[in-house]
Amino acid sequence: MNRSRILLAVILMALGAHAAPRVGLQGKGYCGKTRDLAATSAREAACAPRMAAFAQQAAAEDDKQAGRRNGVITGRVVTADGQPLAETQIVAFGPNIKLGEPQQVATDEEGNFKLTGLRPGVYQLTAMMPGYVSPRAFSEAPMHRPGDNVTITLVKGGVITGRVMDVTGEALVGVSVTPRRIRDAAGHRVSAGDWMTGLMHSARTTDDRGVYRLYGLAAGDYVVGINGSSAPMDNSVSIPRESPTFHPSATRDTAAEIAVREGAEVTGIDIRHRAERGHAVSGALSGEVESDAIVNVISILLRNPVTGQVEAMTMALGSRNFALYGVADGEYELIALRQNESDDRAMSAPRRVSVKGADVTGVELKLLKLGSIAGKILIEKAKPGESCPPPETYSAQEISLRANREDQTNSQSLPLLQFDLGGLPFTQPNEKNEFTVKNLEAGSYRLAADLPGENWFVRSLTQPATQAGKRADAARQPFALKQGEKRSGIELTVAEGAAALSGKAIAARKGQPLRVHLIPADAAEAENLLRYAEVVAEGDGAFAFKQLAPGKYWLLARPAAEAENKLPAAFDAAERAKLRREAEAQKTEVTLSPCQRAKDITVNADLK
């Protein structure tokens, strides 16, 4: 199998298993002149710690521009109390990062890092340090661009520990114990992608006493179990074809939940193995199994139809058959997802499966093409002499776009594409400013653009109208995509001259959390959703809006509701009308001229 040998050789080379010759020049510790140090620097200065220097440099705008030109993102990783974290792995993700070209660096002793050689575009960064977690969900990782200086804060993870015993009470040695986070600290369900990360990151095996210790856990509610039909990711003992046992000695449905707080330890979470034979769920794949890509990986996921949580998965590689073993009795949904190196996915519709005391065979999963939204970004330059200071020279390639699903039929359910193996949740335009947001299931989506800098705002979002040659607004209603539908001809117009606004919201009751709404005061803009914005005020009431279209606005502060998983109020026509009525009555009005940075605006929450 020669082809395998080549690949293996490549892997081995990457792992350093071959001999290296000795050619080329000898560095001998010579410190040459580099671009970011003055030419007058002595040789000793060139050898001085440079990382500390670039933390300062990055503060200056000149350096930000230099960083942008050179494709550099700098930053620092600290703990919640400000201590630097050394040896932390930083990984960058973005549409420009190709498979096999990981952008990964480690922090130095001062917690500093520097990613170089980045093409213009948008990136998300993740920091990995054993025992520590990001207090923020992966889904909330901010967008960064070359030139940015980023501070990443990690907190000490929680711990769950206990003992695993067999039916006779004897220690089970070397079994893998897996934490599954079901809700985050705020009580929101976590995405399947986060679930998978936790699974691979946090599973640990029991020792010779049956003791396990799960650490580095993000705060939230967990169930903890052993075994499962997912392929083991480590060399742990496999107990084939038995269904998983959860703490204390339960099936998934009756598993006890464990609340883990930041940095806290929960002990005595023992698991008594049930040794219950599970069942097999097997079947065949059809439809869009193959693609023009070289590497097609099809994941078959078994999930809870109510919560949407993935309970088990397997992968089919070059096979049209699949089987999951050790499935406990219950109701499930099976879904197949095809992925490949060109990020061209296909997905099956969820298929209901009922396991009741016997194997389930012959389940057919038909893979279907996914939809997309494509279009172009138009940049409107400011008239000469009217551009905002300081000058910015961003390109359209630094705009990121994503399609946010709006029609979650079941609010508990999670969109499957959150179960993400190597794909990206956002896209960026190509050199011709054309974009395609792909891999969209049937449903309603709103296109969201993340703009760099301060001087741009989204002027309009349009689509071809039914009448030839005309264009219609595409911001008011979400895009309703049918299965496999490819929507095109969208135009997103970005203009220079954006205004910004900041101030303070004053609550009727001290400490009451507030949400500040920005509403276009001009009646002609009443239905222009791009003019509406909302933000949750900081603890002291401070709020800020940026990248605003110049014009006249009303500000309105409302108590922030407890459940904050909702869509913006302006998306709903009735809510929008209500916002306008309240804002008009309250009359906190502000007129923003192009490039204006309005500050210290005060808005009072309605006393009613």
Added chain:
Amino acid sequence: MHLSPFVRAVTLCVLLIATVQAAAQVRPPDNRPRNSSISGRVTVGGNPLQNKIVLVTEIPERNRQEVGDVSFSFGGSSAASYSVRTDADGRYRIIGLPAGKYEVHPQAGAYVPEKKSGEREQTVTLDDGEAKENVNFALVRGGVITGRVTDAEGHPLIGRQVEVRPVKEPQSPAEGGFFSEGAETDDRGIYRAYGIRAGRYVVSTSGGRGFQAAQPPSKYPKTYYHNTTEEAQARVIEVTEGGEVTNVDIQLGAARKGFEAAGRVIDSETGQPLPQVSLMCFAVGSKDGVMTGFSGTAKSDEKGEFHFNGLQPGQYSIQMTPMFAGLTGAPSEHYAEALTFEVTAGDVGGLELRAKRGASLSGVAVLEAAPDQKGASKLGQLMLAASVMPTGENPGEQSVASTMSGMSMAKLNADGSFRITGLSPGKALLRPFGIGGATPVVKRMERNGVEMREGIEIKAGEAVTGVKIVLAYANGAIRGQVNITGGQLPAGMRILATAMNANAAPTEQGESAEVDGKGRFLIEGLLDGDYEVSAQVLSDQEGFNQIAPARQIVRVANGAEGQVTLTLDLSKKREAR
């Protein structure tokens, strides 16, 4: 919506391994009769070990991919496995097994074989209808070593690998060296290594974190218990049967400061900087230049500049990494020889990696496939990899620089056309690979209609056109039996069977398979043709390393199986060269 870096890293890993494993995935339905069984007993100090799982895993004939001494297997999903629990008397029996080769493995991690030479798992070859009995495991409770790993300030070091290695005993040279046990520290810095055979051990850690993509080298010097960086000064720990040694704590010295190596990639002819070049940095041995560690990846920026951080004093090698480029984007037009440098006590600047515009190979690949070929790949789903051997080098002695700079690949277009760029001069061999279907092999290589059996000669920067690659499916196989005369082979000694095409170029190594305990072998992946099949004892032991291999010519026709019986005479010595 978001992906996680772990998931992405694992995807890459899965994709790579999947590529390696592809052949194992396309298997005919298993219609073999299931008449065989394995049974035995698991005991601890003579008493039954009950309610423990015994795992029996089939070792598929085709599932082993060997490169040198490394063999890969993953997940076990493609291999059939069977499990059963031991009864109150410690006995187990697994029935309904088809004939084949199996690994029997009791899942009893806290226990170790009673005998010093005992194995944790045993390999069994079953004939159809055979009931193999007494596959027994006599175990004793293993020992435990536990302790805590901290940094110079006493803070716990989390998720670090701790190595437990047997002391090399002068009286038993086989012990020590290769075999080692390990454990990982938890969030308190505590590790617990268990299932250790009674004996004398040294415990060490260098603060490494185990395997992770692009993991940088540790900043700590390797430290032995009790707090010494000298192996000779390490305190030896005596582990008794079932005994527990506690407080084996290690405090690592101050983290060493890492240095930066900076430089740029330039076109050696024009002197122009080359942006977006992917580079890898490896630590290499100062004497022999052998790679000893992976130090990171970097990419040149718009000015062609690159940086590697966190380097400890030592010898390093920076190389271009073109291998994935063809898979995910435009392949590089350049290649470069490795750049070796040394870090002593400071940052290194002014490095220059001089890349040369490479040669290119273009042409067309055609596929000779029977219309009923199951799971055949489409041409557009294949990659074509070119490996270039510099003129005057032998395949065995190929240096890494030439291997790395001499590797390039490109995706085949749907019509079979291809263009591979960034090649160094030398003799190029082309090989297809793909996944998700059966992958063909190269049957014939031509340039302008002339067969190029030993590879295509390419000059520096040359644009070679008119290459034709004929691909075919290697469905043929040779099944054989090796009978031994003239003595007896000691237990544990292996025999390798190799099939070499009679018309093969001297550079080819042929296809091989290991001969099982019953003298049988199956060599797969052969094209039609005449093969010289040889059976040879694998040993460096005096008296066995000079045994002459048994040889015979076998014909494989129409993708069918050829049959052969070889007689290996242990008394017959290889002719002196």
